[in-house]
Amino acid sequence: MKNLEPLLSEAREYVLHQYGGDVGRRRDELATPALVLDVDAAQRNIDHLAGALAAPGMAVIRPHYKTHKSPELARRQVEAGAAGLSTATVWEAAVLAAAGFDDIFVVNTVSHPAKVGLLAELAAERRIMVAADEADNAAALSAAAVRAGSELGIMVEVDTGMDRCGVDTADAAVALARRVAALPGLRFEGITGYEGHCSLTIDDTLRHERQHTAMTFFTGVAERLEASGIPCPIRSAGGISTWQWTAAFPGITEIQAGSYVVMDNYHGQMAPGFEHSLTIQASVISRQSDRVIVDAGNKSVAAPADVTMAGHDLKPVRFDEEHGIFAAPDGSALRVGDSVALVPGYSPTTVNWYDAYHVIRDDTVVDIWPVLPRGPGHHGLAT
Numbered sequence: 001m002k003n004l005e006p007l008l009s010e011a012r013e014y015v016l017h018q019y020g021g022d023v024g025r026r027r028d029e030l031a032t033p034a035l036v037l038d039v040d041a042a043q044r045n046i047d048h049l050a051g052a053l054a055a056p057g058m059a060v061i062r063p064h065y066k067t068h069k070s071p072e073l074a075r076r077q078v079e080a081g082a083a084g085l086s087t088a089t090v091w092e093a094a095v096l097a098a099a100g101f102d103d104i105f106v107v108n109t110v111s112h113p114a115k116v117g118l119l120a121e122l123a124a125e126r127r128i129m130v131a132a133d134e135a136d137n138a139a140a141l142s143a144a145a146v147r148a149g150s151e152l153g154i155m156v157e158v159d160t161g162m163d164r165c166g167v168d169t170a171d172a173a174v175a176l177a178r179r180v181a182a183l184p185g186l187r188f189e190g191i192t193g194y195e196g197h198c199s200l201t202i203d204d205t206l207r208h209e210r211q212h213t214a215m216t217f218f219t220g221v222a223e224r225l226e227a228s229g230i231p232c233p234i235r236s237a238g239g240i241s242t243w244q245w246t247a248a249f250p251g252i253t254e255i256q257a258g259s260y261v262v263m264d265n266y267h268g269q270m271a272p273g274f275e276h277s278l279t280i281q282a283s284v285i286s287r288q289s290d291r292v293i294v295d296a297g298n299k300s301v302a303a304p305a306d307v308t309m310a311g312h313d314l315k316p317v318r319f320d321e322e323h324g325i326f327a328a329p330d331g332s333a334l335r336v337g338d339s340v341a342l343v344p345g346y347s348p349t350t351v352n353w354y355d356a357y358h359v360i361r362d363d364t365v366v367d368i369w370p371v372l373p374r375g376p377g378h379h380g381l382a383t
Contacts, residue, residue: 007095015370033281037369038279039361058247070370097126120147130155194238198242211245219249237252238254290331298320301345310340314332324342352374
């Protein structure tokens with residue numbers, strides 16, 4: 001396998017070359033739009049969830065890297081007690097492995113030969129797990145692991161109601177787990193089942209009811225596995241919108257929440273108690289009629305309907321590609337050239353637009369951190 005460590009150092013050098021001159025500047029002096037991370041607020045979010053999960057009967061956290069794509073933030077999460085890390089892609093797993101992390105779970109099914117091969121190679125030196133929901137895919141993972149001389153951990157994915165990937169019945173989970181256990185190069189680790197459909201329900205009572213239904217089915221699958229003589233040590237589920245219920249649900253061993261570190265307005269409705277450590281610095285570019293228009297559009301900040309402007313009670317009208325348009329029917333003290341901070345509606349896809357964080361402390365830039373890997377590309381990891 002190619003040496004992945006240069007990827008990290010090159011990314012760090014690149015963003016410092018591009019943005020290093022901003023270190024020491026105040027956030028309102030930055031060229032906009034800029035991805036800004038209040039590192040102390042992020043740390044408080046990490047510590048807040050770690051403290052809550054330290055209570056008796058709570059699951060551990062395997063935080064999702066896809067939200068922030070920052071090895072620096074991942075390190076802080078592990079130092080706070082995270083039980084490994086979750087990723088959405090093989091490329092994210094490779095970056096974390098290059099950064100020295102172990103116990104990495106790719107919480108998706110993977111089929112492309114280049115991705116399967118890279119996973120198997122990573123597993124030669126680290127504990128790597130991946131989701132699977134069919135026997136043929138498990139066989140492909142097995143063959144790759146045998147070629148690489150490694151062993152891949154397999155988590156059978158269970159569909160808990162999201163209608164995405166995952167087996168639909170306990171019988172199917174048992175059959176697949178048995179198949180996995182019989183294949184060389186694989187070890188059955190447990191089950192995974194993200195109740196992401198619950199995050200579409202803002203109402204707490206209804207969301208809790210749907211979460212309870214999902215986790216009752218999910219843990220029932222684990223019980224069926226155990227009753228069939230198949231140990232199921234890991235039962236991994238839970239996003240930020242259901243974290244407190246799923247972490248306390250009997251039989252759940254770990255949750256995969258991610259957005260709590262940076263927090264955004266969409267998740268903040270359902271998971272109070274976390275700070276908005278992530279913002280987009282933008283500039284006012286027009287004050288025509290009764291509107292305030294900034295230079296951060298839908299290519300700069302995600303879920304525009306939920307975007308807010310820190311310190312200003314202005315409602316978003318719409319976001320074009322490079323324009324964020326806010327209503328100011330009662331007027332506004334903002335003028336062209338003013339710098340403002342936008343709180344994203346949805347953090348994971350906002351972060352994905354940028355190549356670097358401007359890391360601030362007390363509103364002053366103290367460092368530049370790469371967003372890695374940015375976007376869906378493999379960044380040379382597959383060649």
